[in-house]
Amino acid sequence: MKKYIFTAFSVLFSLSLFAQAPEVKEDSLKIREIYDAALVKGQAYNWLDHLSNNIGGRLSGSLNAQRAVEYTKAELEELGLDKVWLQPVMVPKWTRxxxxxxxxxxxxxxxxxxxxxxxxxxxxxxxxxxxxxxxxxxxxxxxxxxxxxxxxxxxxxxxxxxxxxxxxxxxxxxxxxxxxxxxxxxxxxxxxxxxxxxxxxxxxxxxxxxxxxxxxxxxxxxxxxxxxxxxxxxxxxxxxxxxxxxxxxxxxxSENHGEVQSYNVIGEITGSEFPEEIMVVGGHLDSWDLGDGSHDDGAGVVQSMEVLRLFKETGYQPKRTIRVVLFMNEENGLRGGNKYADVAHSKNENHIFALESDAGGFTPRGFSFDADDAQFAQIESWKPLFKPYLIHYFEQGGSGADIGPLKKGDVVLAGLRPDSQRYFDHHHAATDTFEHVNKRELELGAATMTSLIYLVDKYGMKHIDLEKDRKL
Structure with missing residues (x-):
């Protein structure tokens, strides 16, 4: 029965895609524009250069972590977003x-x-x-x-x-x-x-x-x-x-110093048609102190910032509210991710989608999705749009640690999946430094993330009630 239902979903979305052939062409052209803007006029690599070489390792509770908060907030304000703010969060402070x-x-x-x-x-x-x-x-x-x-x-x-x-x-x-x-x-x-x-x-x-x-x-x-x-x-x-x-x-x-105040950094473009539907893209701003945290997770931070900048660059006005969230304290506590979700749930905010980049700045291969079968079938129908960019990995599975606490109801969570074979050469080590990040690979990841956010924003996320379908 489950196989029959999933096949029905696939047929449904395939027919829908065929019926909207002009929109497929429009989407293809828009995604091409996004990749062109990222590769020719990208900003992510310059941001990462500053985070890595002017600030360095950003351990929670440290002076460098605070400097990173101030720097990224200022850069988001420069983009002319509708709103930029700091969300206070208490984090553990440990020194080596x-x-x-x-x-x-x-x-x-x-x-x-x-x-x-x-x-x-x-x-x-x-x-x-x-x-x-x-x-x-x-x-x-x-x-x-x-x-x-x-x-x-x-x-x-x-x-x-x-x-x-x-x-x-x-x-x-x-x-x-x-x-x-x-x-x-x-x-x-x-x-x-x-x-x-x-x-x-x-x-x-x-x-x-x-x-x-x-x-x-x-x-x-x-x-x-x-x-x-x-x-x-x-x-x-x-x-x-x-x-x-x-x-x-x-x-x-080493020494533990209790808790100190830090911040999540948040920027927002308000949706033009469905402002109450919120989409999140983010990475974690903190890092370990041995290197400068370029792959883990400076890359995810600047790629997420670049998503909103690319929408501005290409003149795209989102239908839904899109937030970039730079989470604090993923490495040794997940306080930032938990704080963001707690505030969102307390305000009854309607998050429909969240995407995290926290697997390094290597060549993007695709995404993993925490989604039900209907939602995943919809996402898979977009896969041909990514084929020209060698993005092929679309699988149901995990997403990201910081966005995990957002899981509630129909919200879909996703994680960017770059090639991971070199990631653990650098992960949490003194070799996690700027010179090990390839500019083009970083930009391809940002364009890939932006393209997915564009499609989710344009079409929304469908949800088919499987239990109701079985009864019918």
Missing amino acids: GAREHAYIQTGPGMTTEVNITALGGSVATDPAGLKAQVIEVQGIEDLENYKDEINGKIVFYNRPMKPELIQTFEAYGGCVDQRYSGAEAAAKYGAAGVIVRSLSHKIDKYPHTGSMSYGDLPENKRIPAAAISTKDAEYLSGILKLKKDLEFYYKLS
Whole structure:
């Protein structure tokens, strides 16, 4: 029955598309105009240059995060939008402190320095550092196999991202729990600290940070947590096979400072026909502090700003209200996304669509959609319009972390899906810098996002009541 209904949807939308052939031509020409404007007169790369090279890493609660708020607000005002404002949001403030230091000691005076970085939210070590023997495990579930050996030692989580998974975000999802919850889990077995293999397929010397949580552990039970580079993780694992009683030393100076006020940055073009129907496009303004956050998520920020600028550039007046939202605190709390959704729900705002770019500024491949079958069938009917631009990936699935809290009723959520094979080379590492962003790839992503927003704005989002259809 479900297959029959979905086929009916497909026929319905195909016939609708055929009946509106002049509109298909109009849409094709408009999308061509959008791509031309993005590639010839784009602004996204210049904005990213300033965010990355004049401001730098934008950790929540930091001076750089505030500078980014002020800069993007001013740039949105320069676009002549109908409204630009700041939405206050309380965010956690964590600082890294002095540079981390670590080494492996295999005997008296026999040490090898290794590259580590504190995980976001970690407590510090003792001022003199922490030195202990090491227990290597392949994920949280493996702790139970060493429960009688862990007490007083450093747990080394060494489960890698699976190389056979083509979707790199799936590989990331398969081992991110050891970074996020590894310290909490190991502390319950009496571990003195944890080090976690960096989440990257690339074997190099750059450790990758990221958020972690102690759950409900009391403060006096919390243990220091750091990521180790993939190259050094390989070395440590190998040397442990030869000398199980080696010692690992590391020193962290990180500190949690409670909460401080920050802001989401919001700009709006009011709809000319259906102003009460709201569409959101956005990325997160905060980043980690090791690099300058160009891919994660400076690219998504400037691409989202570019959507509204391209509408202005091409003279398109949206029927529906379109907002760009630059979310604060995605990396270590999701406070900005939750705050935006809370305010939207409290005001009974009618959000019909939200699109997020938070997968890097690489070549766009398409989108994933959190949508029902009827909505997705409508979206798939637009796929031929994207074929000339090599955009082919239209799949039902996830969207983006910041827009996730908006999910309610019929709202459709979408995520831009660039080629992801190089993304985790840079994600949360010192290599996430401006020179690793290709100008043309960034602009193609902005044009692709704008084209989708244009189509949703022009046609709205359909919803067919499947339960009612079954009864009929």
